[in-house]
Amino acid sequence: MxxxxxxxxxxxxxxxxxxxxxxxxxxxxxxxxxxxxxxxxxxxxxxxxxxxxxxxxxxxxxxxxxxxxxxxxxxxxxxxxxxxxxxxxxxxxxxxxxxxxxxxxxxxxxxGNLVMIAAPNVPAKDFKGFVAYAKKNSGNLGFASYSPGTISHYAGMILNQKVGLDLQHVPFQGSPPALAQVMGGQIPVMFDGYATSRNLISTGKVQAYAVAAKNRLSQLPEVPTLIELGYPDLDxxxxxxxxxxxxxxxxxxxxxxxxxxxxxxxxxxxxxxxxxxxxxxxxxxxxxxxxxxxxxxxxxxxxxxxxxxxxxx
Missing domain, CATH: 3.40.190.150 (Bordetella uptake gene, domain 1)
Known part of the structure; x- marks a missing residue:
């Protein structure tokens, strides 16, 4: 020893x-x-x-x-x-x-890090594509959070501010009901903890656009951070x-x-x-x-x- x-x-x-x-x-x-x-x-x-x-x-x-x-x-x-x-x-x-x-x-x-995930029916395959899609549909889209007043909520609000979007906040009590709405395509996007959304990402039931952290996740090495994409406040x-x-x-x-x-x-x-x-x-x-x-x-x-x-x- x-x-x-x-x-x-x-x-x-x-x-x-x-x-x-x-x-x-x-x-x-x-x-x-x-x-x-x-x-x-x-x-x-x-x-x-x-x-x-x-x-x-x-x-x-x-x-x-x-x-x-x-x-x-x-x-x-x-x-x-x-x-x-x-x-x-x-x-x-x-x-x-x-x-x-x-x-x-x-x-x-x-x-536990936040991941920006999207519904499978959103016609955008990456963050840049989603921004273009959201701006084209300004005022008509929402973002889910797993609870009001949490980082899942904060991240969506700051995304709106920094990127110039108008996503409406739709709060839930916990990740499961929010994820169900995103998977079903009723709500296009949310920030969720990787631990609760990882199986949905790996099976293609949701899309992963970005990680709201300083570094890429070792389990999602191909997904960029929002800092890399030019948004240092989304950490x-x-x-x-x-x-x-x-x-x-x-x-x-x-x-x-x-x-x-x-x-x-x-x-x-x-x-x-x-x-x-x-x-x-x-x-x-x-x-x-x-x-x-x-x-x-x-x-x-x-x-x-x-x-x-x-x-x-």
């Missing part, structure tokens, strides 16, 4: 010698639940302790966050999230917590990671961070995550991770204000 591995495992073991509870703010079977269980399984192996997953869905993640904050600040309760719980949803749904003060991000394990993705209550001490946060980092760098874990449609994550320090939370939160707040996206009271 290498010196680095020995040090890493020692840091992991220093976190806890007791069972750990992992809260997941979503129902069983969804993407975040699947990733959470993969993380819990690897953490349990590394710690030599049970990591028990407890689903606490509802209120855009706020129910899970409130349970996290109510737990003792001893590091025995952690929470698996998609970053939208902290950086998007609080702008459109009051959850009773401050995502910049009441919780702390302690680890990132993967990233949206959600990362998957672990948070704790702010009451957990900085020293314990650092130990948990090292344990989660060990999971994220594990080749077996990365392979299993890749198989679900997610990409590997940045190897961020605690400071970098929490700065990313603030940067994304502030960016999304500006988008909500710019496009007058109404808050749910």
């Amino acid at each position: 290498s010196l680095v591995t020995t040090f890493t495992m020692s840091a992991v073991m220093a976190w806890t010698d007791k069972p750990v509870k992992m809260l997941v703010p979503a129902p069983a079977g969804g993407n975040i639940d699947v990733i959470g269980r993969l993380v819990a399984e690897q953490l349990s192996t590394d710690l030599g302790q049970p990591v028990v997953v407890e689903n606490r869905p509802g209120a855009g993640g706020a129910i899970g966050v409130q349970a996290l904050r109510a737990a003792p600040g001893d590091g025995q309760t952690i929470m698996m999230i998609a970053s939208n719980v902290l950086t998007e949803i609080p702008h459109v749904l009051k959850g009773g917590f401050d995502p910049l003060k009441d919780v702390k991000a302690v680890g990132i394990v993967g990233r 949206f993705s959600n990362w998957m990671g672990v948070i704790v209550a702010a009451s957990v001490s900085p020293e314990l946060q650092e130990k948990i961070h090292k344990a989660v980092r060990n999971v994220a760098l594990n080749p077996k874990f990365r392979g299993r995550m890749f198989a679900t449609g997610f990409e590997g994550a940045e190897d961020w320090s605690l400071q970098q991770l929490n700065q990313a939370v603030k940067t994304e939160f502030d960016r999304n707040a500006a988008i909500v204000k710019q496009f007058n996206i109404q808050l749910n009271q």
Whole structure:
């Protein structure tokens, strides 16, 4: 065993010698639940302790966050999230917590990127062709989102602004109903997470025009990014990671961070995550991770204000 591995495992073991509870703010079977269980399984192996997953869905993640904050600040309760719980949803749904003060991000394990997809009956085979088609039919086309006030919504609004389109927003509650409308040709286009649309792309049930990320997806190498196409503002993705209550001490946060980092760098874990449609994550320090939370939160707040996206009271 290498010196680095020995040090890493020692840091992991220093976190806890007791069972750990992992809260997941979503129902069983969804993407975040699947990733959470993969993380819990690897953490349990590394710690030599049970990591028990407890689903606490509802209120855009706020129910899970409130349970996290109510737990003792001893590091025995952690929470698996998609970053939208902290950086998007609080702008459109009051959850009773401050995502910049009441919780702390302690680890990132993967990233889910947005893909611009289109109905199979849209007579355009690439992004440039779609722009020409949309301008020819200005005011008569829409774009779906998997929820109002999310990056799926933001990306469509910014696409309109930057490209000069007039696509009407059609919100849904989740990807499946939105994808059904796109597949059926009722709505021509949407921005969806690759993890939920990948099977439709691979089977030709939808077209993939572009990726709203800094880099091309390793699983869609032929599809360009919108940055490549000249739209640097269309860079949206959600990362998957672990948070704790702010009451957990900085020293314990650092130990948990090292344990989660060990999971994220594990080749077996990365392979299993890749198989679900997610990409590997940045190897961020605690400071970098929490700065990313603030940067994304502030960016999304500006988008909500710019496009007058109404808050749910």
